[in-house]
Amino acid sequence: MNPAHDPDRRREIAHVGPIELYTPVLEKSRDFFVAQMGLREVHRDDTSVYLHTWDDYQSWTVRLIQRDAAGIGRTYLRAASPEAMRRLAEAVGGTKVVTDVHNLGEVHLFTDPDGHEMGVYWDVAWYAPDDTDRPALKNQAAAYPGRGANLRRLDHVNYLTADVPTTSAFLRDTLGARCTEQIVKDDGSPQAIWYSVGNKTYDLVYTEDWTGTSGRLHHIAFATDTREEILRAADVCLDAGVHIETGPHKHSIQQTFFLYVWEPGGNRIELCNAGARLILAPDWKTISWTREERAKGQAWGLKTIETFHTHGTPVVP
Template identity: 60%
Template sequence: MAEKIRDVAHVSAVELLTPVLDDTVRFFTDQMAMEVVERRGNSAYLHAWDDYEHFTVKVTGATTSGIGRTWLRARSPEALSRRVRDIEESGFGEGWDADKRIYHFIDPDGHPFGIYYETQRYQASEATRPSLKNQAARFPGRGANVRRLDHVNFLASDVQINEDFVGQALTGRASEQIILDNGTKAAVWYTFSDKSYDVVYTRDWTGRSGRLHHVAFATDTREDILRAADVFLEAGVHIETGPHKHAIQQTFFLYVWEPGGNRIELCNAGARLLLAPDHEVITWTEAERAKGQAWGLKTIETFHTHGTPPVAESEWA
């Protein structure tokens, strides 16, 4: 059996598109406790307090909501070279950025990505310098206090094709999956690290391509998420479902919609780790998923029908 190479270190940042740029930026600064570190054109770059990277989220004004580019950091310059080679061989490569630092590509469903090794680290200011030197910035002590980006859940017209791409071109490994009674894969969770998952591909019920289900950010504890629910309530942010615990991956969760319409998840940073190098993929059936979440909460209907950019029910394939 060939040794499994893990060339991607982690998902480092994500771009969200929004038709209400200022409102979405305020959501991330006021309710999520992020810091605007840069503005460039029609985009704002925001940093979560313990992210070593320069930015965690890029928010870009657009005519509709949705996901822009997702960035991955390679484990080494050699790992980057191997990934670029395999991505180009897959036929989904787009080429290097102007600085020849980030290689751009798409997945089979059309979601844009960038992969790189050389990075720009966050530099704390006098206002954000922490007392403890082993964290990136001081604890903000407001809103949800999200610590870092956790994972991205993409909607996909064909989960299987994307699974082959993530496994072969990006060296991801599947950790859990949902298989319907007809044998179709409805969703697959992948990890690049020792976390139980970093990206997810979920079947898009509309038949469209390139859409987003949600982006998730990690807090330290479940109690942070419970407090965040009150923060969102007072701010008039739409709480979709939770707080509760998922059966799949056992993530404690809270889902809200930011002002632009994108679904945002808060999850606990102490989620499961996959330390076994020979971990076997956990499969969930339709009957098991019909039971709802870990403690019996039924999955809300909008969790299956809401994605961004939005698609009217009359336009579903």
């Protein structure tokens, strides 16, 4: 049996935690996420702004960092327990321990095979609403914002990688994630992979970088409650002059209802439905999609736009 699909294997990662996103236009990116996406600014320092999605139990969801070029910074992974954090740190090898990440405890930093920086943590400060966003129901992190896309939570990160097979083996053998679906080339090797660390259909996605460059981002994705909120977000982005790349539509892979836009810094942002499928089978078998199947387009026939294959951040000439 594939080790990543072994039901007896210990699950060391609880979920994908907060992320860092680089942008050359910090305040414009901040305004996009607050005004059009419905996030809340919760903290800032000299070079960054921290934002919170309304139902994230943690104190922040995205840290926007001022940089010359757009792209992905660190991805933080919450371990399933303190012991799991120590086992993960040992499994990835050569971690650097830092304690200065805002509202996170001890973080063990490492990189994936493509050079994307990640951090494993356990201790975290929970979100504390104030009188301006206190929810009526105490089992909700904050009040529903009622503006823009009303993004509920971070859903997944889709990275670009120069070496999909090596990255796939790392996710499977070192992090213990499960490959739920993949795109395969004619020779059977993976070209894109969707990995799950919990019971969601996917959390960490890697797509082959056509430029051969390492460490780039394809997109980050946020979940809404309903498809209707994604449809409304398309109108909100249209009125605000936000670049709508493709959608709303439905993917064949993972059956995700989607909208892709570019935030002012150039990073691709996906809005996806929160009713994503769950992987309940402990012995789930990976679904593979061929080139011929992908050529049919998305679930309802929409052809994939060219920039979806060519645009990534930082931009490569």
